[in-house]
């Protein structure tokens with residue numbers, strides 16, 4: 243396993259005893275938030291502005307994540323946060339606790355693993371005779387994994403096409419690429435993922451990365467989308483994707499962070515979707531906390 247992949251529990255909560263209490267505490271907070279939302283609804287009031295003082299009430303970082311939940315912005319915050327070495331107040335203590343919550347660690351693990359898999363996919367495409375590789379990222383967001391993956395082999399990459407429904411995501415990602423010195427390779431298109439074929443047809447990608455999208459797609463939509471990707475991948479090309487799996491913090495995610503609407507899938511369900519889409523060379527593995535399943539499908 244890559245040394246860069248974290249699976250540490252929040253400082254001070256390393257023992258099994260503390261772990262159990264951590265999950266109980268998260269569920270109790272979530273239970274209270276559910277009650278609060280129901281009571282407000284009963285009296286015809288809007289959803290609360292603050293879900294819990296112990297999350298978005300006292301921590302600005304948590305509030306920012308909650309207010310941008312499900313978007314690339316929330317992930318951008320979680321990817322790049324750094325714990326306080328010496329927290330001075332309650333807000334900083336809460337920040338450190340939620341920095342270490344398993345789902346936060348798991349998306350950072352996912353980001354690092356996808357970056358490593360992008361590097362491998364570029365090399366694989368090269369070995370299959372595609373010396374200058376084209377990469378397409380769908381629902382690209384900040385495309386941080388893609389940039390990190392290209393980082394060690396930039397000379398093997400011809401072009402990167404980012405597709406995202408949010409033009410601000412594309413703008414942000416392109417600025418990051420410029421800062422990383424690989425901006426000239428990046429192009430972007432603000433489009434719905436269902437327009438994939440229109441953009442992939444002229445671009446002809448060797449590597450397609452789709453992270454943080456499948457979690458929201460029903461099975462039939464996902465199968466059709468991946469079938470379109472499969473149809474256009476050359477031999478030695480790769481589809482990289484992932485799905486969130488059922489986990490102990492999902493109740494908290496949904497009710498306290500307002501990160502709802504996700505479809506939690508087991509490894510077998512993810513495999514089923516990819517097989518129905520026509521892939522046969524499929525490698526699926528979890529990140530260390532088993533919260534995200536990563537799938538690497540190679541076209542034969």
Ligand SMILES: C[S@@+](CC[C@H](N)C(=O)[O-])C[C@H]1O[C@@H](n2cnc3c(N)ncnc32)[C@H](O)[C@@H]1O
Nearest residue numbers: 312313314381382383406407408434435453454
């Ligand atoms: C959770 S973020 C994932 C971002 C990035 N792939 C990552 O893993 O860091 C989901 C992204 O999907 C984009 N998105 C949502 N619906 C979309 C759609 N229908 N078509 C294309 N992109 C979409 C959002 O704008 C957002 O950037």
